[in-house]
Amino acid sequence: MVEVNFGKQHDRPFVLQKNRQLLAVRSHAGTQLAQTLCCESAHAALEGCELLLHVEDADVQIFKLPGHSDASQRKALLRELPDVRFAGSVLVDPITQEPVLYTENIFLKFIDSLKATECMVILQALGLMIKQQVPYAKNAFFVHHPATHGIDICTLTSEWLERDEIEYCHPELLRQGQRRAIHANQWHLKKTTVTYQVEIDASANVEAAHELAQGEGIVIAVIDDAFDIDHPEFSGEGKVVGAKNFDRRNAKGGPRPLNALERHGTAAAGVACANGEDGASGVAPKASLMPLKLTKPLGARAEADAFFWAADQGADVISCSWGPAEGHWADPADPRHTQVFPLAASTRLAIEYAATKGRNGKGCVIFFGAGNGNECADNDGYSSHPHVIAVGACNDQNRRSAYSDYGKSLWCCFPSGDQKHPDPKFKPATSIPQTRGIRTTDLSAKFAAATLPAYTDTFSGTSSACPGAAGIAALVLGVNPELDRSAVRQILADCCDKIGHPDDGPRGQYDENGHSHYYGHGRLNALRAVHLALERKTNAG
Template sequence: MADDLTLQRGGETLALQKTETRFTARPQQPEVISTVVQGVAAQCLHQVPVGSRTEAVLLEFEVSDPTELTAAMDQTRDRPDVAFVSHVYALVDNPGSLVYLADDLTVQFADSVSNEARRSLTQALGLGDETVLVGLDNAFIYRVTREATENPIKIANRLIERDDILAAEPNIVVHSSPSYRPSDRYYPQQWYLNHSGGPGLAQGSHIFAEAAWDITRGDRSIVVAIADDAIDLNHPDFQGIGKIVAPRDFRNTNDFLPLPVRDTDNHGTACAGVCLAEETGEGIVGIAHGCALMPLATTGYLDDRSIDELFDWAIDRGASVISCSWGASAVYFRLSMRQQAALSRAARVGRHGKGCVVVFAAGNANRPTRGEINEQGWTKNILSGNTKWLSGFAAHPEVIAVSACTSLNQKAAYSNWGQDISVCAPSNNAPPGIWLQETGYVSTAPVINKALAGKG
């Protein structure tokens, strides 16, 4: 297989295939994005952020005829206002997900490699801007410069063949997928906190919040970071002295107001409310309503830089808990070295050295967090035959992975399952599904077309 059609990822080699009509280009600076869009002989589909939106953006282009792809890429690569051009890829064993190639690379060297030898090797390959990867010994992050003669995938694959290189990974970007969005506008009856029975309520299906509140209702010194699509900072349930701490918008304007901008930006507000809504006598009350909220709007895409920035922001600004109700928009997603290190950093050195509590949703496809399923009956046959599943974030050994149960004390129909689950928490009983970039939201086979028992 060609060097640029295999990808090193978390110690595993994954097979790629190039898309026939799509490619990406990274402008030299954000200020020239519109000029590049107008000057490239292909349709610009959208912008893909790499890390913070203002730092680096990939423009995804599409040609109408596959025979035009090479010429369009060459023409774009020759532009002085373009820093990097790449094919768009798909993972062979992970249908429905597109992979975008960024222009940075992570390399871990053997202990025997001297500083001089390391610099000599990386300079010869056209790698620059060396940055130490904190949390992994002898590991560094490099930018693939215009002087590089090969793309990051080929460079990584050549490096990994050397005895003095322990690992080499290009930074790839995939779309993120939110967890289930509740359909109710308010939660007037919060059965999941405490209940004494009734229709649709099994004994013990709540979390005994009242007993917990006898011990503590939370404290402003405990900061919970909610990383999601957006958080409505103007909501009445998030008001109060010291309630909001270190907000950050990584997605829209890269400023400090992670507010909703689209009608669909409601998931983060709901997650923050379930956890932290103030006790005001109105609206709902969160389980830890006395704690402070660190609201973080994510980019909506997952790459090494964006995960580094997200978790380092929370670590550096005193988060005690980092809650992530999302995962990759992919059937099989293995974390990169940098992503694994970012989560380990939070779990080990966050909270002023005591370690953060890092929580991830298990996923909503009614599939294992890791395992293999013989898939049949999917819409458009998007999955078929023996298919490997992996939720990389939920499977990280220092993450608390949370699955879902119902008001009837049963597994929620949509919830993922497996050996990585630490906690099963109350939710509704929605049908399972997954968001894939190629199809949008698609129901998990076999499709459930009937109402399911259990309260919302």
């Protein structure tokens, strides 16, 4: 067993274990692993192995060894290859057995009272090389210890965390994340008649709010896989601002997709702020879009950098429709439902920086999709962060979508698609969904075989709900930009419609504070949110 602590000295660590049936191989910087493994020695070492995972940006491949295989001999063969940097066992989550990769990067933060010169003296004494002095936290660095390799990095960082001068210290751990999608219809914006003349009255009352606000002057940063920023719905002067690609291997390409598989960010951005000139309107159509491409695994250094960049480049609102892998929403026996996913100290500090230092100290309003596992969002270190607004999904029947996560950390919900549960006894979604999902932007013909402009009617999950809520925050700030993050958060609670159904049971009930485990404070009402923002402006004047 290996212990890693993302918290402070006396916080509880989490445990990982070695899986000796898995083999990780990584090449030296500047070399291509695929080419390295094309020789006879590599073929012999990997004979009979199954490729399970390829983390492209770190250029790491994970293989499953055949049963009763001699792992030590295979590792020895690979380590003899001149371009192989690492070949060894893989750490896994003990509950789900999912791989957890570690790099040789270390996140280290000294206590705030230490002087810069004192930090440098300790770093030198420990034999550490600075890779980055991070801008979102005082006395914080990503460092490298040239003399330490492999799993020893976990032991070393645990020892250093015992020092009184060190506040956080852990290896950079990488896990595969998951986008929050499930798989002319803008029923989420207004009362709408859809297919077969079915009238849907389950919107967030956005169209009515557009009479007063459309997000003018507000910047929504969307952190996601890629963005078709040439799409007509993102055109116009000042529409796209501060774009950046945090993927080291293809940074020159900007935030655009590499292929048709990278389409999630385009859809999410459209829900938030598509112009609405051709085929789909965003919740805040006149807000600017800051597209930040991030396809690295969870916990990577670039993840924290993206939050700092958003705040530093002027984002008012940040939308994140991704998070840890989840259990299957319709399978209550899936062990991932109970998995606790801690947040790396680097990411946690970067989120706190954006939430407290962004918008000239008023704080960026940060949203995460609560998740699509039909499980407790409180176990998710991202959506349960106290500076984050966790958004659930509700359906066209004014009820929780069957997959939507719940819990104390859920703040509100926004209309999205739904799935019919295979078990008729399942109560939160007994009605058959009348819509296929949310209409929003999709990749244009440049990236996929489609006719311009490109749209989809099937975007769904809390992936869609999250940017919808972010769009409402943009409407609120558009009419009252002096509001701080906490005030916006409270307005989003106070504006909600208390939806639900008696079949929801205790989790669907609202407590004395107006909060429900299934719905948070309820479904967002954009018009009411704008009115509340204007009232605060009048009272402040």
